[in-house]
Amino acid sequence: MKKVGVVRFLGTNCDRDIWQACETKGYQPEWLWHEDNFDINNYEAVIIPGGFSYGDYLRCGAMAAKSPVMKSVVEFAESGKPVLGICNGFQILCEVGLLPGALVRNTKGMFVDKWIELKTENPCEHWGASVKESKLPIAHGEGRFHIEPDQLEKIKKSGQIWLTYKENPNGSVEDIAGVLNENKNVAGLMPHPERAMFDWMGGNDGFSFF
Amino acid sequence: MSLEENLKKYRISKGEYGLICDQLGREPKGIEWALYSALWSEHCSYKSSKYHLKKLFSQSERVLQSFGENAGVIDLGQGERVAFKMESHNHPSFIEPYEGAATGVGGILRDIFTMGARPVALANYLCFGEPEADRMSTLVKGVVSGISGYGNCVGVPNISGQTEFHSSYNGNILVNAFALGLFRPGEKVFTSQAEGEGNLVVYVGAKTGREGVHGASMASESFDDDNEAKKPNVQIGDPFFEKLLIESCIEVMEKGLVVAIQDMGAAGLTSSSFEMSSNGGVGFDISLDEVPLRDSRMTPEEILLSESQERMLLICKPENLQAIKDVFSRWNLDATSIGKVTKEKRIKLSWRNEVLCDIDPDNLVDNAPLYGPEDRPFNAWVKTNRVGSKDALINEVKNYELRLLKCLSDVRGCNRNWIFDQYDQRVGAQTIGDCSGDVGVIRLPDSERALSVVLGCRPYMMRLDSAEGGKDSIAYPSIELASLGFEPLAVTDCLNFGNPEKKELMTEFVASVQGMSEQCEALKAPIISGNVSLYNETIEKNVTSTPSTGVVGLRDSVYGPSNTIKKEGQVIALLSMEQLKVSGQYAEIHDNQPMKACGEINTAATAGFVIDLRSFVLDNKVSSSKVVGKFGLAYTLARMCMNGIGATISTDDSSKLLESTTEKYFAESLYQVVVCLSEDDFQKVNEDDYRNLEIVNLGKTGGSKLVIDDNIELSTEKLIEAYKSWGEHFETLA
Numbered sequence: 043m044k045k046v047g048v049v050r051f052l053g054t055n056c057d058r059d060i061w062q063a064c065e066t067k068g069y070q071p072e073w074l075w076h077e078d079n080f081d082i083n084n085y086e087a088v089i090i091p092g093g094f095s096y097g098d099y100l101r102c103g104a105m106a107a108k109s110p111v112m113k114s115v116v117e118f119a120e121s122g123k124p125v126l127g128i129c130n131g132f133q134i135l136c137e138v139g140l141l142p143g144a145l146v147r148n149t150k151g152m153f154v155d156k157w158i159e160l161k162t163e164n165p166c167e168h169w170g171a172s173v174k175e176s177k178l179p180i181a182h183g184e185g186r187f188h189i190e191p192d193q194l195e196k197i198k199k200s201g202q203i204w205l206t207y208k209e210n211p212n213g214s215v216e217d218i219a220g221v222l223n224e225n226k227n228v229a230g231l232m233p234h235p236e237r238a239m240f241d242w243m244g245g246n247d248g249f250s251f252f
Numbered sequence: 253m254s255l256e257e258n259l260k261k262y263r264i265s266k267g268e269y270g271l272i273c274d275q276l277g278r279e280p281k282g283i284e285w286a287l288y289s290a291l292w293s294e295h296c297s298y299k300s301s302k303y304h305l306k307k308l309f310s311q312s313e314r315v316l317q318s319f320g321e322n323a324g325v326i327d328l329g330q331g332e333r334v335a336f337k338m339e340s341h342n343h344p345s346f347i348e349p350y351e352g353a354a355t356g357v358g359g360i361l362r363d364i365f366t367m368g369a370r371p372v373a374l375a376n377y378l379c380f381g382e383p384e385a386d387r388m389s390t391l392v393k394g395v396v397s398g399i400s401g402y403g404n405c406v407g408v409p410n411i412s413g414q415t416e417f418h419s420s421y422n423g424n425i426l427v428n429a430f431a432l433g434l435f436r437p438g439e440k441v442f443t444s445q446a447e448g449e450g451n452l453v454v455y456v457g458a459k460t461g462r463e464g465v466h467g468a469s470m471a472s473e474s475f476d477d478d479n480e481a482k483k484p485n486v487q488i489g490d491p492f493f494e495k496l497l498i499e500s501c502i503e504v505m506e507k508g509l510v511v512a513i514q515d516m517g518a519a520g521l522t523s524s525s526f527e528m529s530s531n532g533g534v535g536f537d538i539s540l541d542e543v544p545l546r547d548s549r550m551t552p553e554e555i556l557l558s559e560s561q562e563r564m565l566l567i568c569k570p571e572n573l574q575a576i577k578d579v580f581s582r583w584n585l586d587a588t589s590i591g592k593v594t595k596e597k598r599i600k601l602s603w604r605n606e607v608l609c610d611i612d613p614d615n616l617v618d619n620a621p622l623y624g625p626e627d628r629p630f631n632a633w634v635k636t637n638r639v640g641s642k643d644a645l646i647n648e649v650k651n652y653e654l655r656l657l658k659c660l661s662d663v664r665g666c667n668r669n670w671i672f673d674q675y676d677q678r679v680g681a682q683t684i685g686d687c688s689g690d691v692g693v694i695r696l697p698d699s700e701r702a703l704s705v706v707l708g709c710r711p712y713m714m715r716l717d718s719a720e721g722g723k724d725s726i727a728y729p730s731i732e733l734a735s736l737g738f739e740p741l742a743v744t745d746c747l748n749f750g751n752p753e754k755k756e757l758m759t760e761f762v763a764s765v766q767g768m769s770e771q772c773e774a775l776k777a778p779i780i781s782g783n784v785s786l787y788n789e790t791i792e793k794n795v796t797s798t799p800s801t802g803v804v805g806l807r808d809s810v811y812g813p814s815n816t817i818k819k820e821g822q823v824i825a826l827l828s829m830e831q832l833k834v835s836g837q838y839a840e841i842h843d844n845q846p847m848k849a850c851g852e853i854n855t856a857a858t859a860g861f862v863i864d865l866r867s868f869v870l871d872n873k874v875s876s877s878k879v880v881g882k883f884g885l886a887y888t889l890a891r892m893c894m895n896g897i898g899a900t901i902s903t904d905d906s907s908k909l910l911e912s913t914t915e916k917y918f919a920e921s922l923y924q925v926v927v928c929l930s931e932d933d934f935q936k937v938n939e940d941d942y943r944n945l946e947i948v949n950l951g952k953t954g955g956s957k958l959v960i961d962d963n964i965e966l967s968t969e970k971l972i973e974a975y976k977s978w979g980e981h982f983e984t985l986a
Binding site: 055 | 400404405406407490493496583584672674675676677678679680684685686695697810811
């Protein structure tokens with residue numbers, strides 16, 4: 043059975059939802075506690091769930107990025123294995139430099155919770171490979187993707203723009219909802235696929251993302 | 253300080269002072285003043301309301317825990333249980349809306365997980381003044397941000413809410429927070445009953461600071477012009493700390509390390525220690541020196557009365573203290589032993605080697621004043637605002653379409669997305685639907701059944717008649733549940749009233765509570781927890797008496813009807829049991845016509861209606877339904893068209909009580925429910941199976957217009973546009 047490491051910081055609150063999603067897909071989830079390093083050979087994939095790690099003190103994900111577990115996550119990612127960051131997880135991956143750009147406050151300055159439609163610009167073989175279009179829920183106050191113009195050109199050319207919003211809910215540059223690293227093994231997105239696993243949830247497009 | 257000054261400072265009446273001297277056999281001294289001030293405040297002691305609350309219908313087969321603990325608990329069967337409660341945070345929210353609302357959420361969450369239940373749903377009942385009233389825009393924004401900021405960070409979804417606007421709340425808003433927690437099969441229910449001589453009294457959570465000192469007594473008083481000075485009485489919350497507290501408490505409870513536990517809420521360490529020892533029939537020896545402080549210069553009185561948030565008090569066996577400390581340390585929180593349990597039922601508080609007080613906790617808890625009819629007099633209820641059955645309820649409306657559009661765009665009728673789009677409604681991945689539905693729904697992960705939460709109380713019904721309003725505060729939400737296939741199981745309440753020392757107010761209180769209890773008894777849905785908030789008045793003006801309720805229901809399937817029309821070509825019908833016809837809120841607010849009604853709600857008949865309604869919905873594959881509520885039938889039908897599919901309606905037989913076209917469209921007849929089902933299923937209905945329902949065919953769903961008789965023809969697009977007018981009322985909100 044595929045072992046998936048699920049990272050937990052103080053303040054992560056979508057961890058149990060991710061655990062549930064992993065079990066639904068037949069994987070074997072295990073907790074990766076923020077204070078501990080882990081052996082990268084033990085896991086086939088690592089997921090960083092959403093939430094408010096460290097209460098979003100300082101900047102979203104800033105403190106989490108400095109924790110011991112992230113050292114192992116970086117090592118894991120650099121070995122080419124798949125990593126997925128959802129919402130706060132995406133913010134953390136940007137803070138630690140595994141993904142380009144940064145997530146900042148929504149343009150309207152308010153938290154936004156709703157279903158949105160997404161388009162896959164460049165598929166990721168590890169996460170949602172077959173997904174072309176999807177409808178997923180978002181729930182964030184700091185989901186606006188920001189990147190310097192020269193970096194934007196670079197990621198466009200290298201096909202690192204993963205997902206875009208059909209109707210931009212937060213002012214993200216070029217409607218970007220999710221990005222990939224150069225090697226296409228690390229993926230980050232603001233929407234929550236674990237909240238769209240079954241139709242009783244309001245939609246099941248999230249199922250194919252894991 | 254003179255006696256007079258002390259009585260004023262500690263908000264103790266002369267009569268209460270007499271009682272204290274009787275209990276102690278002498279005058280109170282030192283820190284005893286502060287203890288009595290906090291524990292005998294209205295907020296902590298319920299002294300004006302307890303006499304009446306004791307008579308509430310509060311038990312059923314499902315009830316595992318009713319009043320007496322931090323939250324009520326019911327058994328859902330299949331090993332699943334839920335704990336839930338509702339609480340007010342009105343006074344702090346009016347002074348400091350963000351923190352007032354945020355800490356309201358924090359406080360109610362602690363009442364849930366202190367029972368051992370993981371919180372899985374939040375809901376909130378908000379009453380604001382008119383949008384143009386002084387500060388109101390700021391208050392709306394602050395309260396919503398506070399609920400959002402706290403709830404989202406702590407990771408509990410907001411799944412339902414109700415927001416009212418009326419001038420009576422201009423000087424005193426209401427912020428009531430509801431929370432529900434789940435016990436999965438095998439998980440234990442914890443209580444606050446301390447026990448075990450030699451066991452340790454352990455303080456866990458955030459450090460204690462100066463905020464909120466005297467918060468409880470502040471909440472037990474009316475507002476005057478001096479609100480700014482009350483600012484330091486408002487508590488400050490940190491949802492990140494609360495999240496850590498939830499995880500660490502649940503962990504130590506799961507590991508069997510906890511004997512008893514209670515949160516530190518109103519009156520902080522004082523109330524939790526006194527209530528735990530009193531409930532358990534034991535004593536505590538507490539050393540205030542051990543309490544973790546943010547400011548080492550705090551006095552014992554400040555330590556005792558601080559309402560710093562995110563703290564709990566627990567009892568453990570001495571051999572388990574280290575294990576508890578390890579868990580809390582892992583979650584970055586303090587866990588310190590501050591005392592021990594003693595056999596003799598006395599609370600000894602010491603500080604710097606001096607015993608500051610040595611007192612029987614029963615004096616302050618069980619033997620707190622209880623004001624019955626002599627001290628808080630009231631009259632028997634006399635029906636109010638009634639007219640004859642042939643009298644007009646509302647003035648003739650000339651332009652029906654215009655009136656309908658005005659109802660949709662009225663601040664009381666327009667959509668609330670601005671509010672709940674700021675709430676995380678789906679964390680936990682068990683939410684079904686979202687806040688746009690009439691009720692909140694979550695899935696129970698083990699049995700895969702659906703649990704619903706809906707809030708109740710329609711203030712305009714309370715302005716009509718306290719007894720009817722009380723019954724309606726239970727009946728209406730129960731009907732909302734039944735119309736979606738849920739069985740109402742139990743209730744929590746938050747009784748928001750004005751000054752109980754005024755006879756008219758006390759009369760309203762007693763009448764409402766009696767009405768509520770009677771309807772609960774008829775439904776066999778007991779009130780198992782709740783809160784009373786009195787003195788909601790500003791410079792002598794009372795709010796509308798508002799007994800808000802939270803009703804919990806259960807349904808076998810995660811699938812059920814929606815509140816908007818989903819299928820074309822279906823029959824749209826009205827299921828009724830008409831008992832009371834009411835003029836309604838639009839006329840009250842815009843035409844300056846006070847509420848008028850004819851009839852009376854019969855609680856037993858209504859309970860029969862609820863049962864048959866639910867059966868009808870489940871038996872006949874009803875695809876969508878909506879209870880006819882505020883603004884009447886036309887508005888209800890328009891709301892059902894919000895998905896874009898319209899309907900063609902004939903109101904010839906829509907009501908036995910409402911006669912004129914104006915009334916059929918815009919007055920209310922309690923109770924009626926609109927349902928949609930296929931032609932085939934409708935034909936198969938055997939009316940004899942539903943003796944409590946009058947079934948009338950109104951027409952068909954379909955098309956892109958709402959057509960009502962020859963009088964109303966509006967595109968669903970136009971209806972949707974009118975409905976989205978929140979921004980016009982609150983232009984200044986970002």
